[in-house]
Amino acid sequence: xxxxxxxxxxxxxxxxxxxxxxxxxxxxxxxxxxxxxxxxxxxxxxxxxxxxxxxxxxxxxxxxxxxxxxxxxxxxxxxxxxxxxxxxxxxxxxxxxxxxxxxxxxxxxxxxxxxxxxxxxxxxxxxxxxxxxxxxxxxxxxxxxxxxxxxxxxxxxxxxxxxxxxxxxxxxxxxxxxxxxxxxxxxxxxxxxxxxxxxxxxxxxxxxxxxxxxxxxxxxxxxxxxxxxxxxxxxxxxxxxxxxxxxxxxxxxxxxxxxxxxxxxxxxxxxxxxxxxxxxxxxxxxxxxxxxxxxxxxxxxxxxxxxxxxxxxxxxxxxxx
Amino acid sequence: xxxxxxxxxxxxxxxxxxxxxxxxxxxxxxxxxxxxxxxxxxxxxxxxxxxxxxxxxxxxxxxxxxxxxxxxxxxxxxxxxxxxxxxxxxxxxxxxxxxxxxxxxxxxxxxxxxxxxxxxxxxxxxxxxxxxxxxxxxxxxxxxxxxxxxxxxxxxxxxxxxxxxxxxxxxxxxxxxxxxxxxxxxxxxxxxxxxxxxxxxxxxxxxxxxxxxxxxxxxxxxxxxxxxxxxxxxxxxxxxxxxxxxxxxxxxxxxxxxxxxxxxxxxxxxxxxxxxxxxxxxxxxxxxxxxxxxxxxxxxxxxxxxxxxxxxxxxxxxxxx
Numbered sequence: 001x002x003x004x005x006x007x008x009x010x011x012x013x014x015x016x017x018x019x020x021x022x023x024x025x026x027x028x029x030x031x032x033x034x035x036x037x038x039x040x041x042x043x044x045x046x047x048x049x050x051x052x053x054x055x056x057x058x059x060x061x062x063x064x065x066x067x068x069x070x071x072x073x074x075x076x077x078x079x080x081x082x083x084x085x086x087x088x089x090x091x092x093x094x095x096x097x098x099x100x101x102x103x104x105x106x107x108x109x110x111x112x113x114x115x116x117x118x119x120x121x122x123x124x125x126x127x128x129x130x131x132x133x134x135x136x137x138x139x140x141x142x143x144x145x146x147x148x149x150x151x152x153x154x155x156x157x158x159x160x161x162x163x164x165x166x167x168x169x170x171x172x173x174x175x176x177x178x179x180x181x182x183x184x185x186x187x188x189x190x191x192x193x194x195x196x197x198x199x200x201x202x203x204x205x206x207x208x209x210x211x212x213x214x215x216x217x218x219x220x221x222x223x224x225x226x227x228x229x230x231x232x233x234x235x236x237x238x239x240x241x242x243x244x245x246x247x248x249x250x251x252x253x254x255x256x257x258x259x260x261x262x263x264x265x266x267x268x269x270x271x272x273x274x275x276x277x278x279x280x281x282x283x284x285x286x287x288x289x290x291x292x293x294x295x296x297x298x299x300x301x302x303x304x305x306x307x308x309x310x311x312x313x314x315x316x317x318x319x320x321x
Numbered sequence: 322x323x324x325x326x327x328x329x330x331x332x333x334x335x336x337x338x339x340x341x342x343x344x345x346x347x348x349x350x351x352x353x354x355x356x357x358x359x360x361x362x363x364x365x366x367x368x369x370x371x372x373x374x375x376x377x378x379x380x381x382x383x384x385x386x387x388x389x390x391x392x393x394x395x396x397x398x399x400x401x402x403x404x405x406x407x408x409x410x411x412x413x414x415x416x417x418x419x420x421x422x423x424x425x426x427x428x429x430x431x432x433x434x435x436x437x438x439x440x441x442x443x444x445x446x447x448x449x450x451x452x453x454x455x456x457x458x459x460x461x462x463x464x465x466x467x468x469x470x471x472x473x474x475x476x477x478x479x480x481x482x483x484x485x486x487x488x489x490x491x492x493x494x495x496x497x498x499x500x501x502x503x504x505x506x507x508x509x510x511x512x513x514x515x516x517x518x519x520x521x522x523x524x525x526x527x528x529x530x531x532x533x534x535x536x537x538x539x540x541x542x543x544x545x546x547x548x549x550x551x552x553x554x555x556x557x558x559x560x561x562x563x564x565x566x567x568x569x570x571x572x573x574x575x576x577x578x579x580x581x582x583x584x585x586x587x588x589x590x591x592x593x594x595x596x597x598x599x600x601x602x603x604x605x606x607x608x609x610x611x612x613x614x615x616x617x618x619x620x621x622x623x624x625x626x627x628x629x630x631x632x633x634x635x636x637x638x639x640x641x642x
């Protein structure tokens with residue numbers, strides 16, 4: 001989720017809408033600074049002002065297609081922003097980090113389910129995936145150079161859904177890149193129909209299969225990582241898949257969304273999209289073993305919660321309520 | 322060669338010694354700015370002031386061992402410095418680049434001689450090699466995103482030697498990292514003896530074999546790349562090995578250096594160094610085919626020129642002459 005895009009941000013000095021929603025839902029105040037990770041001095045000021053036990057680093061650009069059009073910007077924001085953060089952490093002796101990586105570092109799956117020991121970095125076709133892979137490599141070297149660092153690298157599969165209240169959800173800029181928000185926009189009438197890229201894959205119905213994960217499960221995975229980090233004496237960089245371990249096809253997602261929203265989702269089968277693979281889903285057992293975490297929510301709940309959010313906020317956070 | 326380290330730099334406003342030497346040798350004035358590539362604004366100022374047809378990007382930290390100790394600094398300087406340069410180039414519509422990469426991107430050789438299609442980026446053991454590999458990946462994406470870019474990536478094997486005048490050579494900070502300057506320092510009496518890491522490799526005499534390349538051949542390789550770039554309509558990112566294609570063992574280098582310097586080089590055989598491989602040398606045919614360049618100078622000339630420089634400047638550029 002990107003909290004800092006212009007649509008979300010309130011006026012000068014106001015908190016972005018998603019942060020206010022989090023405060024309402026939790027009844028807690030969130031200390032929030034809108035800074036650019038490329039701005040080393042601002043980052044230093046925050047670390048001077050507070051004492052952190054751990055950092056969760058979510059920030060980054062995340063649109064695969066866009067990363068092929070403006071790769072330098074992706075590398076600058078993701079890689080150099082991360083390096084700045086790590087340098088400032090190091091200077092302030094904060095050496096525990098949870099990092100948002102991505103299943104895209106695995107490239108085209110060489111075997112299924114994908115375990116954490118699956119090769120990474122081979123034939124990555126876009127700057128987004130490569131930027132995550134590079135950051136993982138930098139973290140590995142950092143941990144090798146200084147045994148005080150403890151880094152948990154979370155490789156997200158396909159996060160979808162919304163908070164069950166319907167007040168907090170994904171609000172992409174412009175046309176959504178990913179299937180679930182796209183389906184939701186078609187269901188609510190923002191977009192007339194959906195292209196399904198290929199129905200000739202070797203899958204249950206020929207359409208692409210992905211490991212969708214409810215965003216609330218993902219959030220709980222981060223809490224588990226944080227707890228692990230605070231109570232364990234481990235060190236080094238440890239990569240962990242976050243997924244359900246189950247794959248669903250594009251048509252299964254569309255049908256489930258249609259069922260829970262009671263809307264017809266118009267779609268058209270078109271040709272395969274270059275760079276897409278047939279199936280991708282993870283072996284989720286290491287997360288259970290190491291973090292004591294596993295995904296609990298079903299595809300139905302992912303669709304229900306997405307639909308609740310999309311119906312309440314058809315134009316995202318800028319919807320007049 | 323690092324022109325900007327403190328030993329080399331003259332007083333405020335003075336040019337670093339190597340630049341003055343170049344001016345003496347060529348009879349031409351060199352416009353020189355000492356700026357940090359991490360300083361985006363200074364970089365922009367230079368591009369605003371001049372009109373460039375092409376950039377040769379040599380800047381970077383280059384000590385393999387040090388990169389394992391301070392990896393973040395290596396990634397910041399090498400990767401973020403490069404990204405800044407590419408962004409400023411793009412903004413000024415300068416889209417032709419010769420980039421100094423390294424044979425270390427190949428990792429442990431999977432076959433010999435190493436061609437440009439040898440896998441890169443696998444099991445790289447240090448931040449230096451990885452930083453070069455990452456920059457190559459970024460350049461690939463940049464060229465894919467914009468067909469106006471033409472980038473020649475030069476993968477250096479083991480540059481050694483000095484200008485034949487003896488007035489321009491390698492002046493490492495502190496104890497040298499690489500074999501040839503180390504041998505030269507032993508020959509001249511700055512260091513008592515040399516460790517040879519392993520004599521049980523599967524090579525001509527058991528010691529490690531590398532593809533040494535005279536620095537003047539390397540320089541001429543850059544001129545050829547520049548000429549190619551200015552007269553060709555090619556585009557994209559093209560990687561080219563710069564080496565002789567011949568390997569010499571550590572003992573062969575020591576013996577040759579001993580012969581030309583008429584000094585005894587004391588050495589001791591010690592255990593293998595982790596991360597070292599037995600042999601590494603390149604297939605140099607693509608450079609000949611594509612650039613019309615090939616290395617001309619022999620191991621003897623490499624040793625003679627190194628020795629001339631080292632005898633004239635036993636303490637490097639800070640030697641009183």
